[in-house]
Structures are given as structure tokens and as C-alpha cells.
Amino acid sequence: MKNIYCLLAFWLITGSLFAQTKPEATEVWEPEPRVVTPGTISSAPSDAIVLFDGTDLSEWVSAKDGGAAQWKIEGDHMTVVKGTGDIMTKREFNDIQLHIEFRAPAVIEGEGQGRGNSGVFLQMRYEVQVLDSYQNRTYSNGQAGSVYKQHIPLVNACKAPGEWQTYDIIFTAPRFNKDGIKVASAYLTVIHNGVLIQNHVEVKGTTEYIGQPKNKAHGKASIKLQDHSNPTSFRNIWVREL
Numbered sequence: 001m002k003n004i005y006c007l008l009a010f011w012l013i014t015g016s017l018f019a020q021t022k023p024e025a026t027e028v029w030e031p032e033p034r035v036v037t038p039g040t041i042s043s044a045p046s047d048a049i050v051l052f053d054g055t056d057l058s059e060w061v062s063a064k065d066g067g068a069a070q071w072k073i074e075g076d077h078m079t080v081v082k083g084t085g086d087i088m089t090k091r092e093f094n095d096i097q098l099h100i101e102f103r104a105p106a107v108i109e110g111e112g113q114g115r116g117n118s119g120v121f122l123q124m125r126y127e128v129q130v131l132d133s134y135q136n137r138t139y140s141n142g143q144a145g146s147v148y149k150q151h152i153p154l155v156n157a158c159k160a161p162g163e164w165q166t167y168d169i170i171f172t173a174p175r176f177n178k179d180g181i182k183v184a185s186a187y188l189t190v191i192h193n194g195v196l197i198q199n200h201v202e203v204k205g206t207t208e209y210i211g212q213p214k215n216k217a218h219g220k221a222s223i224k225l226q227d228h229s230n231p232t233s234f235r236n237i238w239v240r241e242l
Helices: 002-020
Strands: 049-052 060-062 072-074 077-079 087-089 096-103 118-122 126-130 165-172 182-184 186-192 195-203 233-241
Touching (some): 126 165, 126 186
Antiparallel strands (some): 049 233, 072 077, 118 126, 165 186, 186 195
8 A cells, every 4th residue: 555655645645746847847828918009210109108209399288387388499390488387297107108309408507507408307306317428527416317316327418518318217106104104215227329328217305406305295297307507408208107
């Protein structure tokens, strides 16, 4: 009887091992990823929300009063009008993939933070710096592609003034519990002109010009573009909610 039990155990073990050597044993067929049609250089993926395609500013409002956005549309792009203020999306977002193209003025005026300065603010609070950092020295945690005052970009991938550039940004929003305490930080990945410059970096809180980051509880919020008095231009802006 003992031999029969041993033989049965041997069959069970070897049978199980044999089953796991089959390729089918580790194939997963469900769920099946949904189909998304990729975009082109000038168009968005099929599941994206287009925030600006060059036709109008209907997806944007003034950040200071919620009125109509006053930036200028020229051809397929919009340009900051000095003194009109920041603009923000009407829609609010949490985790996103954001594509945005920008151009610093071809005519160079000023230096350091005074050249082509703007910013992309995720959830109105967390800035990826827009700046003309082509042969233009400034503080490293404030140059183009920095998570402002928090993370220096891995490299400077800027093109010359007047050339169109791209940011592809992956943003994971922070989480707060019911008591308003942050329980998970935000994270940012930034690809600048096809070059990885921020690799899943932790956002410590709001990107302050002066002082330390703040972590007041919030939920979904808009994307904001900054009026920093320079005529920086933007085009082909779209977002995918993750």
C-alpha cells in the first residue's frame, strides 16, 4: 500500500510539473486591452481629450477670474499676451498623460529666467518649467524641464529659440485621506523632445517660488499655463486620463 501511495504522489508531482512546462499554462487571454489608434506628429491618439488644436480656446478660461482666455491665436498655435494672466483648462484631471508643444520667441530678449519663461502646472500646483534654456544659464532647478525648485532635469534637451519643442508628461496625482493628510506623493515623468529628463520623480508638494512645498489636500484640478510676460507659444495639446 505504501508503494501505491508513493507512486500516486509521484504521478501527481510529475503531472503538475509537466502541466507547467506547457506554454499554455502561463498564457493570459483576459482581459484583452482595448484598441487605441495612435496619433501622428500633429494629431492625438483616438482616446485623447484635445485641449487645443489651433482653432479656438474653448477648452480654456482665465485662471484669475474664470472669464474668457485672452491669449492670441495665430495660425495653429496660441501665444501668451503679456498681462492677460495665466489660463487653465475647464476640465479637471487626476492621473494623466499630457502632450504639449511650445516655442520660445525667435527674437532673444533678456537672459536667465527672462527668456521664454512660462510653465505647465499640473493640478494648478505642480510646475514643469517652460524656459528658453538653449545656451542660457540659470539656476539648475529652474531651467527648462525642471520640476520647479525640486528636481533638476537629467539633461538639457532644449532646441534653439524659435523652434517647436515637445513635452510628454506622465503625472500621477497625490492622494490624501479623509483627514486631509497626504498618504501618497505625486510623481512626474517628463520626456523633452524625445529625451527622458525626469524619471518618475517624487513631487514633494507645491512648486513654490519662495519657501518650502505645501501639501494642502485637494482632488481633481485643472492644468494651468503661465503668463510670465514672455510671448511663448503653444500648440497641439492633448491629454489622456489614466
